Amino acid sequence: MYYKEFYVFDQGRPRPAVIRNYTENDFPALIRIQQESFPPPFPSELWWNREQLHNHVTLFPEGALCVEVEGEVAGSMTGLLVQFDPAHPEHTWEEITDGGYIRNHDPHGNTLYVVDIGVRPAYRKLGLGKWLMFAMYHLVIEKRLERLLGGGRMPGYHRKADEMTAEQYLAAVVRGELQDPVITFLLRCGRTPVQVVANYLDDEESCHYGALMEWKNPFLAKQA
CATH class of the missing domain: 3.40.630.30 (Gcn5-related N-acetyltransferase (GNAT))
Known part of the structure; x- marks a missing residue:
């Protein structure tokens, strides 16, 4: 414990x-x-x-x-x-x-x-x-x-949904062009994106999308 x-x-x-x-x-x-x-x-x-x-x-x-x-x-x-x-990540x-x-x-x-x-x-x-x-x-x-994994909310996406896809929004946050309260926090914690998942959660602010973000165990041998 x-x-x-x-x-x-x-x-x-x-x-x-x-x-x-x-x-x-x-x-x-x-x-x-x-x-x-x-x-x-x-x-x-x-x-x-x-x-x-x-x-x-x-x-x-x-x-x-x-x-x-x-x-x-x-x-x-x-x-x-x-x-x-990882070959079937959607859920x-x-x-x-x-x-x-x-x-x-x-x-x-x-x-x-x-x-x-x-x-x-x-x-x-x-x-x-x-x-x-x-x-x-x-x-x-x-x-x-092997990893820690979770679906991050994208609560800032609803403000940009008319301008870009959820994937484009995530990419813009990763590039530092946009800030998102959750995704930016996860990046600062060392998490990295896996992919965007539609209908991940009943969440109007995220337009129901989630961004899968992982942290891989650095002590395990790197997979080929």
């Missing part, structure tokens, strides 16, 4: 933080994170419920992480293991995460798949999302998995 103590900096002032596996005692705080992190027009039915959270901590507790700042739960990240074939969030219930978690999977990451708005300038992502990279390495 994971437990890391460190400091984050708030306008130059160190504040103690902890990343750890979340438990049932954290469920109210985790639901609050969802509500604050994904306000409308994000569908409220996609916020966590207690049954989903129960599955996270029982089916794959290693992939259930939260971060505390001075004892206050400020963000969370959840993953499951899947068997991913929906609903399919690959079992709608967030992760009953399809495969203990022998080759890929750590990101179900969700969220940080409460009041804590978003502290770099907590990046710290959570790095903690998941540690898990990829520890379990000798």
Whole structure:
């Protein structure tokens, strides 16, 4: 199980933080994170419920992480293991995460798949999302998995949808010509694009597209 103590900096002032596996005692705080992190027009039915959270901590507790700042739960990240074939990458969030219930978690999977990451708005300038992502990279390495993978929302795309395709939008973000709140963050965390997937998630801001983004385990031999 994971437990890391460190400091984050708030306008130059160190504040103690902890990343750890979340438990049932954290469920109210985790639901609050969802509500604050994904306000409308994000569908409220996609916020966590207690049954989903129960599955996270029982089916794959290693992939259930939260971060505390001075004892206050400020963000969370959840993953499951899947068997991913790069030759057939297309899927929906609903399919690959079992709608967030992760009953399809495969203990022998080759890929750590990101179900969700969220940080409460009041804590978003502290770099907590990046710290959570790095903690998941540690898990990829520890379990000798091939990659971390997840579908990133493209919430800025709806402003450009009349001008370019989703693929063109992603390419423009990667070139630095556009900034996207999610995709740019993932790039800064070391994730790289795999491809755009249509109808990935019920998300009007992204026009229902998702950008598959991966982080390959650098300790495994490079595939030919």
